[in-house]
Amino acid sequence: MIHILESSEDALVAYLKELRSMTQQGEPKVLEARVLLMSHDIPERLFEAWSFRSIVASSREQLDSSLSQKKAATGCLSQLLGLAVHLRKTPKANLKNAMDLLSERVPELLPSEDLLTLLLQHETYLSVEDFLSLYYSELSFVEDSELVWPLPSHVFPYNN
Structure with a gap:
């Protein structure tokens, strides 16, 4: 989560x-x-409106356990920033539909569960x-x- x-x-x-x-x-x-x-x-908010979705992000690639902490966090933050940019470009009238179809349309912008588990395990x-x-x-x-x-x-x- x-x-x-x-x-x-x-x-x-x-x-x-x-x-x-x-x-x-x-x-x-x-x-x-x-x-x-x-x-x-x-200077401004990334996500303009509060919202939530339950999305199961599939593992697109096998994560290497030796992936550095810095690369893991940078990758996760880059994906979330890309998601914010994608949602910002979406017209407000289509935002609800776009949010419902995130895992189908832009799966590369959703951090995988493996990546999140890896970040939780790092004591850094x-x-x-x-x-x-x-x-x-x-x-x-x-x-x-x-x-x-x-x-x-x-x-x-x-x-x-």
Whole structure:
């Protein structure tokens, strides 16, 4: 199952917190979730209207288990972006019909179940709990200039 959430950062974090609390209370609506991407400052929505469809995406190709995490995520996101572009080009009058026939007309834009399973198995992509703990943790980093000793006396050459 894929959820694409397009909203403000506050609304997305509130949704993830609600998902985490449902899981902690023992009544999860989603058994396992990973956060693949959270983007900021997007000029316009990709999917203009809320909708859902239950689609069984057939496995078009055998996925190699050594497929890198980066290629798997990039492939999945590329397919979803291609789906958004396809739906955007569809006239609104035909949108319902186009959504019903996605698996027949554009199967190459639907991520396969094997690809989604592969992404869920990678520990690189954060679970909801891990994402929220990282989101709320303090940012601590060391600047390169703090690691140089002794401090450089003249950084720029001076021509007298």
